[in-house]
Amino acid sequence: MPKTELINKKSLKFLEKYLNTTSPTGHEAEGQKEWIKYIEPYVDEIRSDNYGTAYGILNPDAKYKVVLEAHADEISWYVNYISPEGMIYVIRNGGSDAVIAPSKRVNIHTKKGIVKGVFGWPAVHVRTPDKDETPKIDTIWIDCGVSSREEVEKLGVHVGCVITYPDEFMVLNENYYVCRALDNRVGGFMIAEVARLIHENKDKFDFGIYFTNSVQEEVGLRGAEMITKTIQPDVAIVTDVTHDTTTPKMNKMKDGEVKCGGGPVVTYAPAVQNNLRELILETAEKKKIPFQRAASSRVTGTDTDAFAYSNGGVPSALISLPLRYMHTTVEMVHKDDVENTIKLMYESVKKIKNNQSFKYF
Secondary structure (H helix, E strand, O other): OOOOOOOOHHHHHHHHHHHHOOOEOOOOHHHHHHHHHHHHHHOOEEEEOOOOOEEEEEOOOOOOEEEEEEEOOEOEEEEEEEOOOOOEEEEEEOOOOHHHOOOOEEEEEEOOEEEEEEEEOOOHHHOOHHHOOOOOOOOOEEEOOOOOHHHHHHOOOOOOOEEEOOOOOEEEOOOEEEEOOHHHHHHHHHHHHHHHHHHHOOOOOOOEEEEEEEOOHHHOOHHHHHHHHHHOOOEEEEEEEEEOOOOOOOOHHHHOOOOOOOOOEEEEOOOOOHHHHHHHHHHHHHOOOOOEEEEOOOOOOOHHHHHHOOOOOOOEEEEEEEEEOOOOOOEEEEHHHHHHHHHHHHHHHHHOOOOOOOOOO
16 A cells, blocks of 8 residues: 555646647647646656657666556547538547537637537427437537628638537536546546655656646557557556446447446556456455456557567557446546545556566466
């Protein structure tokens, strides 16, 4: 058990500010600045790459390198077309969901600043019940309260502007953190907390630890793909979110059983190196950290895949945080799961030995 608090008032304040800071795919700079500001006192060195992946390093001169990784970007939209009447049509930037868009307020990011708007949709009174259509990307639109393309452009809005949701952090019933973009800035928070615990507990390591907050996961693991070639790690432990399958309309037969409050989820998948996974499971059992198991067919769909299949094969593992309502503005994670995921990563890193081989056989 760590000697210091897993999540204290200072770290919770950071979590709230970090989640409320926009960090859309390809435009993660503001979120990364907040993350760097928080983790910097707990590491020896901060670095970043050309596309914005940021990482803090303990023991940067060590040859053996262990990565703890999360991704920093959130889903968003791009302005794709402005109609003569001033309505804005969009395309995805990441896995944005058209179904949740109608009636949502939005921030359109321009060089002149934030332009406010709303996603429109016909009122229930004028829709034909037996022909009611589900919102789709090419049928939803944003209304900025103007009446022409020229007025929209005068506001500074143009094709390519990024659009985000303004929904902010809240604590629900003292048990859940709720916000947009918990996927996966909560991961960046958790790896930063591991760095804080190591610093405050004065733990010593004879290998390098790279706390890595990657960009562009939502569009194909691109930030991880770039940074693993730069760092060239010997081991990678990745954290991301996974679906709570106990809520309505989920299929446990298809997606397995994972529950918020049940602990971090350790994944079985081809990309997950068996010996590293077993080290994590043994750590959880020895330290009495609650955990769940999940299996992924073919790929994990997370940055684990990018690390595992790089540099001739990097022993990689995935520790996931159960989450409800992924890619909505009300993503939810249980406070106990956040603490136990931090604890499991912290204790697992302490079990790794310098120059340890995770060879398959």
